[in-house]
Amino acid sequence: MIRSWEFYVDMIFVTAKAWILSLLGRFLPDWIVVLASITISGVVILCLGPVIMMYLTLLERKVIGRIQNRYGPNRVGKWGLLQPIADGIKMFTKEDIVPANADKIVHLLAPIVIVVPALMIFLVVPFGERMTAVNLNIGLLFFIAVSSVTILPIFMGSWASRNKYSLLGGMRTAAQMISYEIPMTLAVVPAIMMSQSLSTNTIVLAQTGDFDLHWFIFTPWGIVGFIIFFLCATAECNRPPFDLPEAESELVAGFHTEYSGMKFALFYMAEYMNAFTLCGIAATLFLGGWQGPFLPSWLWFFGKTFLLICVMIWFRGTFPRFRVDHLMGFAWKFLLPLTLINILLTALWQFTSNLTAWLWSILILGISLWILVKLNRTFVPEKRHYPLES
């Protein structure tokens, strides 16, 4: 069968894997081929995670630098491209400091455990057509379940350090992550309803249409769901403006105050890998995943994901940090009711999806937004005076 060159560019990674496996199959028993198939996917993901993390740090420093009117790293290699490697060497050679009263085992385990869920989420991210490592039929639920485990290692690290700043940071993280997990999960529900599947692959396939541009974000519920999901994702990976758990000006460094060297780097790595996977899942759910005209599928996926990451970095460069009560109020009093209204809208959309449905949706959304904003009037706490003694 003759196929166009676009097909081969699109399938370049899939073809490469199939070619390696058929080569192995010529002179090795079947069970080794099965193991090799798993190993190839696993090794690719295990390399992809850290490499993405390394270059995300560079990208972040570069973009933040440009936002703040400076160059960012540009000394190591062309355009500072070797900067992440230099950082890595620095991390490896740093002294590993463990506090004298720390719970040694838990202190050691926390940074190791935190990488596991961050890497496991990569398994269900569809990087391109036929490029999901494990095509689970509950892929999205897997993502939600695994990302909810991330709280545990943060707790472990903060508690084992025996440091008040660490503990405060850990408590804040737990409160924040639990709160934002709820609107995030509910924001995903419309996408599940419309694609009638929990599999990330099927959700992407449900967004096909003319020019592959039938993305969920081009519907009223899609826009609302995407914005809520993206805000919650930013909060989930503790990035500014939701970076209260590691607010430098208040808590030194939050839950990883007592970590140095490679242990700190692992926390950092998990955070950036989470940022990448959350953006990838957001792109999958609402931006059509790897769907798109003309370009190969994996290019579309990475393009969309990096676009979202750039928006996250933009957030960091522009927004000041939330106050604790504002943070909680935003999740519980604003995002949560809005997600419920959004689910209702999706149910309406299921029956009629034409111009009148658009108008109705905008009307309902406008009214509910207005009511929510009215109900969430700025709360001005009573002014407190602290008279100085003497």
Next chain:
Amino acid sequence: MPILEIAAKFGTYAVMAVILIFALGVVTFRNLFHCALCLAAALIGTAVIYVVLQAEYLAAIQILLYVGAVVTLIIFAIMLTEHLAGKTARQNNSQSLLAIVGLLGFVTLLATLILKTPWPVTPTALQAKNSVMGLGKALMGTYVFPFEVISIILIAALIGTVVIAKKDAPEEPL
């Protein structure tokens, strides 16, 4: 592929052994925080067993509810009692013997029930229980009444907590 099957079997037994070790840790460690972490590990191990038995949905829910919510709640409670978390707590008291007798009775009851129940393992039954759609239809159709009753009980419990929590507020201002 017999080699892979044997490997999977051994893997499953290894996971079971690990679960048992962590479960023992839950009831023997002197430090409450370590106990909670062991509990989390044991629950994750159980989820792995579910995955091996091809009940991925159950596994995901197990992790989401037990590890993501219940263990976090337990750890929160331990954190609020910091003096307990740092020191060692005794895991047994004078009622240990009675507890063991009760436990043995419960285990025998459970074992007889498990052994007596005929477990119908047919392809159709497996299909029906695996799919999320089947579960959803059952919850919204056949079992809608108990489902709603449980929701009402949960809401009642929630309101009750709020009421209890509210009573103390004026007496002890922060």
